[in-house]
Amino acid sequence: MTTEQKQLVTATVPVLREHGVLLTTHFYQRMFTHNPELKHVFNMGNQQNGKQQTALAMAVLAYAEHIENPAVLMPVVNSIGHKHTSLDIRPEHYAIVGKHLLASIAEVLGDAATPELLDAWAAAYQQLAAIMSGHEQHLYAAQVSKNAGWTGWKPFLVKQKIKESAEITSFYLYPADGGAVADFVPGQYISLRLFLPELNLLQPRQYSISCAPNGAYYRISVKRETGASHPDGMISNRLHHHIGEGDVVELSAPAGTFTLNKNTARPKVFISGGVGQTPLMAMLEALLNKQVVTPITWVHGCRSEAVHAFKDRLHELAGAYSHLNHHIFYDQPEIPTKHTGRVDLSEIKTTVLQPDADYYICGPAPFISKHYGFLVENGVDTTAIHFEEFGPASLQLNN
Structure with missing residues (x-):
């Protein structure tokens, strides 16, 4: 890009701040009108609830703001790249997106939109597409270099379907060809694709792997969305109501950057809300499997005992491992309990705040923001706080 082109892109930053979502909403409507086949690739639930339009608007704004030095966005590029490889996004998709953008x-x-401005944005997009697709090719290569690794979509057999709570059910997924499963890092997710008759579309959804690596299967633990009549809950509910043991689903390879720190000697604090505990369960099991005696604090909040998935498993682990300390908060406890109400870290401040600990937070965006803020206010370095927001990213807490 020329200096003049970079200046033109930078000059659009105020417009993007004010009207970015308007632009991205128009973009998606246009793209799906002219290329309806992409509806099979994109999560149409996130289109309906507006999350994807907002996430793209934030990404375009960030790129425009850092057009002089896009390298500073590499952590974001890496995270988006993992999501793209999990959806089997390829270079040809970038050409379609660029045309419609x-x-x-x-x-x-x-x-x-002068010719000069459009030329500047065309150059900017080509630069971004080259960065993104180049990085994603490295991610694809890393996937296929693993034992039993693959790219694209692969059939898996549902061998077990186990109810974990009133709302959450686990699915044990084995390769349909009877082979091994590719390894993964605790905290990663897989994409699962089903055909939705209601929409006449294939639809992908990401689900965290909720077990430690084992070489035989992946486990996902899925919440049933009560009364969800829109695409946002259709895949989860279809899994609950229509997919049983013996059925086949399609998966993409494990991906994601919200992963367990390989330095297992540091104390670990896991903070989750509702189904947000699923990637943290994989981390917890992996740590305990290593038999490394490092302090582990587990903090979880949900409505009641009835919807608390893995409740018995957690008590079993806490009984077997003295270095695992757990605190459970119930909004509506069925019997008297130690912690009532939403998760409040100030109640367990002396337990949560530990020197040199790694913190992992997963749950809805307000849940993450609240507890991230508490940790920072109490002196925890932001580099020690890791979080994952389910769905398109809307939080920028580490910036």
Whole structure:
């Protein structure tokens, strides 16, 4: 890109701050109108609830703000790249997206979209596409270099379907060809794809792997969405109501950057809300399997005992491992309990705040923001706090 082109892109930052979601909403509508086959690739639930439009608007704004030095965005590029490889995004998809993004800029900005501005954004997009697709090719290569690794979609057999609570059910997924499963890092997710008759579409969804690596299967633990009549809950509910033992589903290879720190000697504090505990269960089991005696603090919150998945498993582990300390908060406890209400780290401050600990938070965005803020206010370095927000990213707490 020329200096003049970078200046033109930078000049659009105020517009993107104010009207970014308007632009991305127009873009998605345009793209799905002209390329409806991409509806099989994108999560249409996130289209309906507006999360994807917001996430893209934030990403475009961040890129424009850092056009002089896009290398600072590599952590974000890496995270998005993992999501893209889990959805089998390929270079040809970038060409389609670029065409519709540039057309949307012209259509939304009208006369303000001068030929020079459109040329600048075309160059900027080509630069971004080259960065993204190049990084994703490295991720694809890393996947296939693993034992039993693959790219794209692979059939898996549901061998066990186990109810973990009133709302959450676990699915044990084995390769349909009877082979081994590719290894993964605790905290990663897989994409699962099903055909939805209601939409006449294939639809992918990401689910955290909720067990430690074992060489035989992946386990996902899925929450049933009560009353969900829109695409956001359709895959989860279809798994609960229509997919049983013996059925086949399609999976992409494990991906994700919210992973367990390999330095297992540091104390670990896991903080989760609701189904957000699933990636943390994989981390917890992996740590305990290593038999490394490091302090582990488990903090979890949900409505009641009835919806508390892995409750018995946690008590079993806590009884077997003296270095595992756990605190459970119930909004509506069925019997008197030590912690009532939402998770409040100030109640267990002396237990949670530990020197040199790694903190892992997973749950809804407000849950993450609340506990991230508490930790920072109490002197925890932001580099020690790791979090994952389910769905398209909307939090930028580490910036």
